[in-house]
Amino acid sequence: MIETIINVSIYALLTLVIAYFGFRNISLRVRLQNEITKRLQSEVNKNIIMSEYSSLLQEVENRKLEKSDDFVKFLSDSREMAFTYIEDAQVKIAEFDKVLQEITEWNNTYGTVAGDVPHAEKIKQISLAYDSIRELLPEKPTPNN
Numbered sequence: 001m002i003e004t005i006i007n008v009s010i011y012a013l014l015t016l017v018i019a020y021f022g023f024r025n026i027s028l029r030v031r032l033q034n035e036i037t038k039r040l041q042s043e044v045n046k047n048i049i050m051s052e053y054s055s056l057l058q059e060v061e062n063r064k065l066e067k068s069d070d071f072v073k074f075l076s077d078s079r080e081m082a083f084t085y086i087e088d089a090q091v092k093i094a095e096f097d098k099v100l101q102e103i104t105e106w107n108n109t110y111g112t113v114a115g116d117v118p119h120a121e122k123i124k125q126i127s128l129a130y131d132s133i134r135e136l137l138p139e140k141p142t143p144n145n
Helices: 002-111 120-134
Strands: none
Touching (some): 002 120
């Protein structure tokens, strides 16, 4: 009888141990599956964040490029305006020089006889040539002038 009680006790104890390890195995599988799911979700989240970061970085680069394109356009336009201004100035100065050269040659040849002053028409020509040069100057002083 004692032997039967010992056998039943051992059988019950082994059954409890097997049930405990079976339950523990199922518990560990569920926990492992949950951890794997969390890890996969974190990888997906990381990939989404990296994708968003890349797109935002690309957008920032595009904005920088647009700003630099605007700056290059500004420089190009400024350069073109400067060349136009220089060409206009050279034309006006050449016209002024032509008028003034004729007047000074006349004055050197005929105007100094007996203390005469240049003829009024010649002074009017000088004035017109001077006015054409004055057109090159801005009406209001700019900070760079």
